[in-house]
Amino acid sequence: MRVVIVGAGVVGASIARVLSMYEGLDVLIVERMPDVGWGASKANTSVIHPGHEEDPRQHPLRARLCVEGNRLWRRWAEELEIPARWPGELMVFTTPEEEREAMRYVELARLNGVPGVRPVYGAELRALEPAVSEQALGAIYAPTAGTVSPFEAVIAIVENAVENGVRLLAETEVKRVVVEGGAVRGVETSRGFIEADVVVNAAGLHADEVSHSAGVEGDFRIRPRRGEYLLYDEAVPVKPARILHTTPTPLTKGVYALTTVHGNLLLGPTAEDLPYEAKGSAPTTRQGLEHVLREASKLLRELPPRAKLVRTFAGLRPEPPGGEWLIRAYDDPWGFVNVAGIRSPGLTAAPAIAHYVAGLIAERYGVELRRKRRWNPRRRGIRRVAGRSLEEVDAMVRENPDYGEIVCYCRMVSKAEVLEAVERIRRIGARVTLDGVKFRSYAGFGRCQGGFCRWRVALLVSRATGVPMHAVPVATAPYGLGDVKALLRGEAQ
Ligand SMILES: Cc1cc2nc3c(=O)[nH]c(=O)nc-3n(C[C@H](O)[C@H](O)[C@H](O)COP(=O)(O)OP(=O)(O)OC[C@H]3O[C@@H](n4cnc5c(N)ncnc54)[C@H](O)[C@@H]3O)c2cc1C
Incomplete structure (x- = not known):
């Protein structure tokens, strides 16, 4: 059976890896960019969320797959040598109102079965995080939070999937899903027709267009929601030991301050809904970056000097209506699977989404999932000189x-x-x-x-x-890199 996956982001790549575990599936990933992981999966906060910020009464699948994904990432990061750290996170509150709001997440942790989530104050808070701001009244500590290198994660997952028989067709854009007699026949691409028995739509921001081309979910539209960041040098005076973030709002999980797996200080993101047409690019803005800095001052006792700024960047969240992920295998057309509108915590949940989608395909299309005897779970990272004696x-x-x-x-x-x-x-x-x-x-x-x-x-x-x-192509990803020098001059747009 031929399965074509549209999109080589963390979701499409993870689905390919999981499908590569089974006999009898010919899996092809079709990606319009020159390389893998250049969509939302590259420009994000990189947090592997514990799952206590998901309300299971509102989004039961999202909550379940987030918690499962957090668990799975520990194994995937180890098997695939993906740089990862598991420092835990602190949701910081600076007012009694924020404290009340933050306490809700202790209850959500209980509902979702997230271990160890509890409020911390005073000396305990400052022992957990010496870099925390004086403004902090307390925090909700969630010990299972982690951070990975998101672009390396996609690269590693694809390398392992390819090692296990998956093929990647880069620089190939799916124009439409071809349906005949109520069943998927394949995809029409910028490089011609590709036959398929099952098409999995993991096209990120563009998954609504791919879905419409298959004739399903006509009302489903994905809106770009911009998130802006500042990335600093490794050598800044104050760097958090934990993942810090402000108390969430209905729109976002708050602004984060974290030390990336590569030792840089990352601050962000903002959350700003853009028009549907703005899927193509996301420049950073002066207002956005200033907002991040203001919020970050609630987290860190000292903000880094501007001279330590390495770059600014923005990512676009693929925001579905009502924040609801659309993960569904259809009877009509038979063989079409939507994995669309995978907004946060999509990075966290990706491995769990992949297992869930494999299960859907098996169940809906009567595919027997028999494990390969010689599936290789391991992928070696590049051997590096840095950090060695x-x-x-x-x-x-x-x-x-x-x-x-x-x-x-x-x-x-x-x-x-x-x-x-x-x-x-x-x-x-x-x-x-x-x-x-x-x-x-x-x-x-x-x-x-x-x-x-x-x-x-x-x-x-x-x-x-x-x-x-x-x-030799530079091929900068379409998600805008800010002009750091303009920011230093105080004139970033
Ligand atoms: C600002 C921001 C912060 C975030 N922070 C976090 C976080 O800390 N933790 C977390 O868990 N999640 C986070 N997320 C969410 C997470 O990044 C996404 O849920 C996840 O990356 C979505 O992956 P994807 O594979 O669905 O989409 P993408 O990574 O966008 O991949 C889709 C791919 O499909 C390709 N494509 C599109 N159309 C076509 C076509 N027609 N033909 C062929 N290929 C096509 C694209 O080029 C792209 O490579 C954040 C997102 C953003 C933007």
């Missing part, structure tokens, strides 16, 4: 002299790592771009943001791929 590096250089040639000094990335990134991009069938190499090797991720190494990386890519240096 000189003795270890010596041994690596003896094995491959390219480990001794540093390309990116901010992050200490060697030529060997850059070349391995190129090789891995090719192996999954994506296009080699400078951004793709950066996300895998970290060359260009440091303080200078590629100012010094981009040239060298482009040269290495050019030699490895035969593409002339001037033609």
Whole structure:
């Protein structure tokens, strides 16, 4: 049976990985971008939520899959060598009204079976988080919260899925789902027709359009909701040990302050509904970034100096009507599955969503899910020079002299790592771009943001791929990068 998955975000990738565990399924991911994970799955807060912020009376499936996803991520991160940390989170309240609101989440934790959620005050709060703001009256502590590297998560999941037989077709846009006689026949794409027995729509912001093209859920529309962030250098004076966030509002889980898995301080996001037409890009705004800084001052006892800002960016949440995820396998057309409107906590829930969708396909379309005997759960990350002792590096250089040639000094990335990134991009069938190499090797991720190494990386890519240096694509993701220098001058738009 051929299953075509539309979209290589964390949801589509996770579904592909889970389906790759079973015999008899020919799984193809069709992605319109040159590489995987360049949609909402790249530009987000990166939090693996505990599940105490989901109301099971309002969104029972979301609540269940969030809690399950949090549990599954521990295993997935370990199996796939995805950078992850599990520091727990503190929902900070600064007024008695916020405290009352925050207490609701202790009850939701109980309803959802989230362990260890409780209020903390005074000395205990400050022992848990020395960086917390003086304004904090207390916090709700949720010990099971974590953070992963979201773009590396998608890369790792796709690498593992491909290793297990899944194929990726990048730079291929699904134009419409082809239905004949009440059943799915395949998808019409920018590169021609692809036959399919089952089409899984995991197209993020564009999943409503894909669904309409299959003739279902005509009223379902996905609205972009912008979230803006500031990302700081590793060397800021005050960095949180836990994941901190303000008390949620009906629109958002609040503004976060967290130390990313790569050691940077991340502040954000905002939550701003944009018109339906604004799905294409999301620049940062001065008002948005100022809002983030104001809210972050309720979290941290000291905000970082502006000179430590590395960059600003924005992501677009695929916001469905009423916040309700649309996960459904249809009889008409037979073989069409929507996994649409997967707004937060979609990153957290993705592994659980994937198992749920596999179950739906099995049940609705009578597919017997028989585990492969030789399914490989493991994927190795890129071997890195950074953080190793000189003795270890010596041994690596003896094995491959390219480990001794540093390309990116901010992050200490060697030529060997850059070349391995190129090789891995090719192996999954994506296009080699400078951004793709950066996300895998970290060359260009440091303080200078590629100012010094981009040239060298482009040269290495050019030699490895035969593409002339001037033609090596940068392929920046469509979600806008802010102009940091403009922000420093106080004139960001
Ligand atoms: C600002 C922000 C903060 C968030 N914070 C968190 C958080 O901390 N924790 C959490 O759990 N969740 C968070 N989320 C939610 C989470 O990021 C999303 O739920 C999740 O990434 C959705 O994944 P997806 O695969 O459905 O969508 P995407 O990652 O957008 O993937 C969809 C893919 O489909 C492709 N595509 C679209 N149309 C087509 C087509 N016609 N043909 C082929 N390909 C197509 C796109 O190019 C894209 O790659 C946040 C989201 C945002 C934006």
